[in-house]
Amino acid sequence: MSVHIGSQILDYRPYEKMLKVIDKLIKKIQFKFDYIDLGGGMGISYQNDRKKLNYKKYNKAIKKFLKKHKSKIIFEPGRSIIGNAGILVSKVIYIKESVKKNFVILDAAMNDLIRPALYGAEHRIIPLIKRKKKSNRIYDFVGPICETTDKFLSSKNFQKLNEKDLVIICDVGAYGSSLGSNYNIRPKPAEILVKGSKVIVVKKKQKLKDLI
Numbered sequence: 337m338s339v340h341i342g343s344q345i346l347d348y349r350p351y352e353k354m355l356k357v358i359d360k361l362i363k364k365i366q367f368k369f370d371y372i373d374l375g376g377g378m379g380i381s382y383q384n385d386r387k388k389l390n391y392k393k394y395n396k397a398i399k400k401f402l403k404k405h406k407s408k409i410i411f412e413p414g415r416s417i418i419g420n421a422g423i424l425v426s427k428v429i430y431i432k433e434s435v436k437k438n439f440v441i442l443d444a445a446m447n448d449l450i451r452p453a454l455y456g457a458e459h460r461i462i463p464l465i466k467r468k469k470k471s472n473r474i475y476d477f478v479g480p481i482c483e484t485t486d487k488f489l490s491s492k493n494f495q496k497l498n499e500k501d502l503v504i505i506c507d508v509g510a511y512g513s514s515l516g517s518n519y520n521i522r523p524k525p526a527e528i529l530v531k532g533s534k535v536i537v538v539k540k541k542q543k544l545k546d547l548i
């Protein structure tokens with residue numbers, strides 16, 4: 337038996353409910369499953385605000401369940417394993433300031449990270465090199481694609497940025513490059529694996545000629 341109740345879950349109670357539903361179902365059908373796959377969905381803290389799933393409570397609910405049903409439990413964790421292991425490094429290509437709106441235009445775009453455009457997800461953006469001087473303007477960090485959805489984040493009190501500065505879009509290890517596309521015939525960036533002091537290019541940067 338396999339279930340997967342959703343993603344980015346930070347409350348243990350839906351998992352408690354899920355186990356109750358499975359318990360009811362098994363009682364009804366009177367079948368002993370060798371394996372029960374509880375899926376993934378365990379959420380991570382995208383805002384660095386210490387919000388996290390109470391794994392102890394989830395564990396307690398599973399133990400209670402296992403007292404009644406002697407099956408092997410399987411999980412399918414995705415984001416909780418890899419989410420915070422990936423970053424997207426992007427260069428500031430232009431800073432556009434006006435009376436009403438200010439934009440930091442990056443060379444990364446919604447095709448590289450679709451989560452903000454797709455469902456309003458917010459990924460923290462931090463500078464690669466820290467400087468003390470801050471700006472009190474609100475900046476929209478956007479990509480260069482001509483779409484209103486090509487926006488990553490609005491941010492206040494970000495440090496003063498210049499063109500060619502590098503910024504880091506955090507926590508893109510899950511549903512980042514795996515959901516990336518060549519939208520607008522944009523070549524995908526290189527993917528680099530850092531293991532200890534080793535740096536390995538696992539995917540080469542695409543060239544425009546690869547796509548046409």
Ligand SMILES: Cc1ncc(COP(=O)(O)O)c(C=O)c1O
Pocket residue numbers: 340342343344375376377378412413414415416510
């Ligand atoms: C069936 C199934 N299992 C596991 C996962 C992984 O989910 P998560 O990354 O939220 O742990 C997904 C994600 O969509 C899924 O559809």
